[in-house]
Amino acid sequence: MEKCSNPYCFADDNTSCADGHMTLQQCPAWNKHHNNEGEVQKDLASSEHMMLPWSGLAMGGTDLNFITGKVKPITVGIFGPESAGKTTILAALYLLLGHGDYKSEKYRFSNSYTLSGWEAVANSLRWQPGQPPNFPAHTPSRSSRSPGMLHLAFRQSNHELRDFLFADAPGEWFKKWSVNQQSEEAEGARWISKHADVVLLIVDREALAGSRKGAARNDFQLLAQRVISEIHGRPMALVWTKGDIEVAPAMEAAIRKAVVSFPSDLPEFTLSIKDAEAQSKQCFHELFDWILAFKRSGVVLPETAPVNHDPLFRFSRK
């Protein structure tokens, strides 16, 4: 499908015109590329449906303006090697929220601008008759809209909204970044390192128990060094994924040694989606509670009034 001549407009991707034109025919930037007839152009430009400024898919850098215009969301950076289970953590969060299994006393789910993106990561973990639940597909490193940012907003007990962005990036980026901070292919990892408010450093237990465990440990040490050198006082947690897999105590000790230079408390979480139901839910709950409890230091948010019942705002977010 042809794109708009404005590089920051994604009207071809089923979102509205970035310059705010009600129909694409009125937009000079769109017409510049689409002034001859064509099926695509007719479909989009003459549509009587009003398009929304977001598509529901995971967001890219440009899409973030839409959310950040209101308030700076809390960005959660998930750093870990390839196939470490990073996307699986996000899929589990979405499914637990969707089933009503993750309920926090302080935070209630409010909305998400990336429901299709969440569906895409979680779909494979869902049980369907005749088909065992599977793991999320690999996150490709060459996707034009990566890193995929998944959005969730929670309403706090004092009625304030808190927006969260979860960066779902491929492990290859972090590998390149840990070896060479300036690598051209590490742009996305640099972005996450710069913008993350909360850092999850992932330890893949499967890799540490496998035939290439030495290499996995060395890769982790490099990544941990890089993350810690750029953390600058931000909170970090060590997240062991695939907790159902046994790892030699000496290997666990080597991993903990690699993060001793982290200057403050380093909470640890061990997750598994293969453990018995209740147990595995509980470990995810603890991690999500820790993430949601994050407060930006130095920011004192004013008290807000309770939910507005003015009909003018009826369609605002509940």
Ligand SMILES: Nc1nc2c(ncn2[C@@H]2O[C@H](COP(=O)(O)OP(=O)(O)OP(=O)(O)O)[C@@H](O)[C@H]2O)c(=O)[nH]1
């Ligand atoms: N045994 C076990 N395997 C798991 C668990 N969670 C994830 N996995 C495995 O980890 C693999 C990778 O999971 P992903 O969530 O796609 O990993 P990722 O870190 O997002 O990978 P990239 O996007 O490629 O960097 C899956 O295919 C599973 O085989 C777990 O709790 N237990």
Ligand SMILES: [Mg+2]
């Ligand atoms: Mg992934």
